Every structure is written in C-alpha cells, then in structure tokens.
Amino acid sequence: MITETTRSLPTPSLTEPVLLITGASSGIGAATARAARAAGWRLVLGARSTEPLEALADELGGPDRALAVHCDVTEWDDQQRLVQTALDAFEGIDAAFANAGFGGARGFLKDSPEHWRAMILTNVYGAALTVRATIPALTASKGHLLLTSSVAGRRVLPGSIYSATKHAVTALGEAARQDLNGSGVRVTLIEPGMTDTPFFDNRPSEALEDDDIARAVLYAVSQPPHVDVNEILIRPVSQPL
Numbered sequence: 001m002i003t004e005t006t007r008s009l010p011t012p013s014l015t016e017p018v019l020l021i022t023g024a025s026s027g028i029g030a031a032t033a034r035a036a037r038a039a040g041w042r043l044v045l046g047a048r049s050t051e052p053l054e055a056l057a058d059e060l061g062g063p064d065r066a067l068a069v070h071c072d073v074t075e076w077d078d079q080q081r082l083v084q085t086a087l088d089a090f091e092g093i094d095a096a097f098a099n100a101g102f103g104g105a106r107g108f109l110k111d112s113p114e115h116w117r118a119m120i121l122t123n124v125y126g127a128a129l130t131v132r133a134t135i136p137a138l139t140a141s142k143g144h145l146l147l148t149s150s151v152a153g154r155r156v157l158p159g160s161i162y163s164a165t166k167h168a169v170t171a172l173g174e175a176a177r178q179d180l181n182g183s184g185v186r187v188t189l190i191e192p193g194m195t196d197t198p199f200f201d202n203r204p205s206e207a208l209e210d211d212d213i214a215r216a217v218l219y220a221v222s223q224p225p226h227v228d229v230n231e232i233l234i235r236p237v238s239q240p241l
C-alpha cells in the first residue's frame, strides 16, 4: 500500500543514474557521454573547451539530462565546482570518469619542459584531484570510480614521459581501490590501446574507435553491485606493443 510516508521517500531506482566525466569535450569522453546517455544515464560533462561541451550537452538532451561545466582538471576550484554542479542539479553522483589527459612526443629531448609540466599536472594531478573531489559523493551513493590509464600505463614506451604519467594513473586507480575497499565504491581502470581521436595530430589507421572504449566503460558500470571490474586493457588487433 502506498502511504504518504512511502510516497515522499526518494525512489533512486526510478531515477536515471548520474555519470560525471572529465575530458568530455572530445574523443573517448564524448563517446562515453553519448553511449551512457543512450543507456539512460544523466551526465555532468567537464572540459576546458566550453563550445563543444555545450553542443554535446544540448545534443544529449539539455540541462535535465546533460550539463556542461567548464573545468580545467588542474584547478581544484574547478573540480569542486564540477562536483557541486552535479549535486545541485542531480542530487548525487553514481559514477565518475577521470578521463582528461593528453600526450606528447617520445624522447627526453623532444617537447618542452613546459609541455611536460602541463601533461604531468593534467594526467596525474588532475586525475588525483578528480578522485579527491568525487570520493564523498561516490561513497554516499556506493558508486563507481573509473580512470583512463592506457596501454602506456602498463608497458613502458621508449622516451615516453606520457607513459610515466599513465603508470601513475594505473597506480592511482589501484591506490583508490584499496583506499575505498569496504566502502561499496567500485574502481575501474580503463586502459586503451591506440584509439583514433584528436589525441593524435596525425590520426592513426588500424586503431580502435572512441566507441570501442565507451563500450568498455558501459560494461564496467553495468555489472551487478557485487562485481568490481578493476581493469580493462584493450588493444586494436594490430597493435604489437
């Protein structure tokens, strides 16, 4: 029987779950947003480029379904605003995908020290800040934390500072998994091989598509509550390393 009391209680199973994504303006993040929306998730999308982000939020149904938030992941205030936007609009976060990142040339004499600084801050510090900013909400929802590492976070590549940053992300994911053990929060490292996105100035052939990685994210977040998919390493069939 439905009483006044039960009617006024929230009914989480009837609301669409909420996924927060950093690096959502392009590539893997944007493809994951589209796939998640198709699977019934509401979205909070963060990146620095507001124009593509807002276009994507409109495409995915506007403010009731998808919110665009300017967020430079290297800025703690931006990360906190991203989370607060999700809490204000959707009252919680069920999954957070720390995905923002970029690469660089291989070789210790390539790229500038400034490029290294920005890459390390974005890929490592930025991902750590996303974990820190989302943990309270994820703990409350017994939610799911996902981080984009890489094959380069599993295999050292010659002269690759990027590979060093992605090894750090792999470590962050495992550190978070152990730290959150017992909280009900699940943690998944997504480790893509070569994927055809704007990550590359010269777009690769025989690579994965961004949708291939989005399906891996959706697989991880679609498991029953007792299943924690800790790592998904995906290569295109032709990738040797």
Ligand SMILES: NC(=O)c1ccc[n+]([C@@H]2O[C@H](COP(=O)([O-])OP(=O)(O)OC[C@H]3O[C@@H](n4cnc5c(N)ncnc54)[C@H](OP(=O)(O)O)[C@@H]3O)[C@@H](O)[C@H]2O)c1
Binding pocket: 022, 023, 024, 025, 026, 027, 028, 029, 046, 047, 048, 049, 050, 071, 072, 073, 074, 099, 100, 101, 102, 103, 122, 126, 148, 149, 150, 151, 191, 192, 193, 194, 195, 196, 197, 198, 199, 200
């Ligand atoms: N493509 C591959 O082969 C491959 C393989 C393994 C792992 N990955 C990883 O996958 C993730 C997504 O890359 P992608 O391939 O989808 O490349 P992408 O299309 O270039 O997307 C990178 C995303 O990161 C965002 N971003 C970069 N710096 C940021 C910052 N400081 N603050 C907030 N957002 C920032 C970009 O948005 P704004 O520029 O608008 O901020 C963009 O949305 C990265 O972590 C990358 O390292 C890619």
